[in-house]
Amino acid sequence: MELLRSRRFIGIILILLGLIALPYWASRYWILLVLLFSLNLALSQMWNLLAGYSGLISLGQQAFIGLGGYALAVFSVYYGFPIWLSIILGGTVSVLFALLISAPIFRMRGVYFAIGTWTVAETLRILFSNWKYVGYGMGLFVKPTYALSFNTIYFTALGAGVASVALVYFLLRSKLGLGLMAIRDEETASETLGVDIFRCKLCCFLISAGVTGAVSGVMYLHHIFIQPYSAFGIDWTVQMVFITIIGGIGTIEGPIIGSFLYVFLHQWLSEYPNVSLLILGSIAIGAILIAPKGIMGTVQEKLGFEFLSPRRK
Amino acid sequence: MLSFLNELKAPITNGLLLGGLYGIIGIGLSMIFGIVRMVNLAHGDLVILASYLSLVTMTFFPISPLLTLIVVIPVMALIGFIVQYCLLNRVLGKGMNPPLLVAFGLSIILQNLLLLVFTPDARTLMTSISVKTISLGSFLNIPLVYLVDFIVSLITIALLSRFFNRTYMGKAIRAASDDEGAAQLMGINTRTIYSFAMGIATGTAAIAGVLVGMTFTFYPHTGPEYLIIAFGVVIVGGLGSLLGTFLGGLILGLAQILGAHFLGAGFQLLCGYLILLIVLTFKPTGLFAKG
Incomplete structure (x- = not known):
């Protein structure tokens, strides 16, 4: 077992080294694919943390995408802050906003929570498109990112992707993770045993908001242009849901496999832009009907194989 | 005061009438929410x-x-x-x-x-x-x-x-x-x-x-907009009664048109969302829920 784990560790290190060295041997197209993969991975891993481990189905993650992106634009363009500081501020703004809405939003459960978060995001979208300071619906250019090289953005995105996986891995092995899994298995029993359900869930909500906001900042380094209708659009969450469902909700590996498939499907279907979302939607429904636990969940169930197990052996 | 009311007569009527439309948009969602x-x-x-x-x-x-x-x-x-x-x-x-x-x-x-x-x-x-x-x-x-x-x-x-x-x-x-x-x-x-x-x-x-x-x-792509309106109607009206859903529609319609009247057309949807969030926060079962 020890041998297997050390082999696994070496495998992870090798893959990481390969990805870090990517800009020195691969074409720009492949670098772009890995960049998109990493960003999707980070975002959907955060949705997975909410939906898969905390039972919070949020349809409003785009609120933090928008806040993170606008924070980057406003702080770096209007105030001339360094880009990296602006991205971190984007994460901070997202956490603060999540804290602000957590009081009303945590009074809602299940479906109410889903629609409540979505409504919050829609409210932000309307506010931003009516707000003169951020240029109404016209949007903002993140001009300072022109100074960054493509490779810098790549390394940042890769870092974000790896960090998100590591964060969820270590989070789930901490006291918080044990509490979360206890809640998932039996909510009432875990509460009587002293798990503070509200605090556990709030913690996850804040962490996922902060990381989503910061990753969104990195993403807008790549997109350069931000506009309220797309930044606060439900499409972001649709993407996270697809990736997590297909890969396997409630598994750490799920979003990795999901993002991999998503990026390739997306590239492959980009020749048929009209039908790409149509096909993705059908695949997602098919996945829920046939393998509700997604690829990784089904593999775990059938073969007992886990690559990154949150359990302590 | 009288002239103020006189000025509001049109938005209130329009809001209530629009609310009727919102009621019918919400009724299907409410039925499935309640039954299935x-x-x-x-x-x-x-x-x-x-x-x-x-x-x-x-x-x-x-x-x-x-x-x-x-x-x-x-x-x-x-x-x-x-x-x-x-x-x-x-x-x-x-x-x-x-x-x-x-x-x-x-x-x-x-x-x-x-x-x-x-x-x-x-x-x-x-x-x-x-x-x-x-x-x-x-x-x-x-x-x-x-x-x-x-x-x-x-x-x-x-x-x-x-x-x-x-x-x-x-x-x-x-x-x-x-x-x-x-x-x-x-x-x-x-x-x-x-x-x-x-x-x-x-x-x-x-x-x-x-x-x-x-x-x-x-x-x-206008579907989700009406989904949120329908959901607002269901939340404000509460589950379990057709009349409640209809009244929920009226309240939402009124809120939107009055919001647009006082704050400008850009804020019409916003006022609807705010009402929805307020009701979700303070009375998630809706204003007219049975039991």
């Missing part, structure tokens, strides 16, 4: 699908949009029945998330299907009703189409209420929603009943879609 206990995230897209179906019917037969309901309601009811029977019934009873996500996938599929077939252009169901206004007394003009929306909604809700209280099917649906196990023991096939309920709900979505198409322009 799932949120049909595709409801808004089904409404817009009905608008497009009406548009197609009008190109074949040059008739008024209201008359296309003869075609659109059965087609939509059939679509609803099939969707529930073949897709949603298979994921019921497997927790909250699978039905939610299947409906979400359906919503994406519908939007992109409409986009593919009808292009992203703005459409509207043209009719002479859309542009006429009628004057009530000498001081108040209201758009005729708003009045038509309100009356059609009221009639639909009255008919639905009769259906649920008088017919066997209506009673069976209520039984299945009250206690699935007991209803099955009484010889009711609850899964088929759910499919019929969904058929009726998409039938109301058909009416809502035609009214929406007559009143506003629509695009393939």
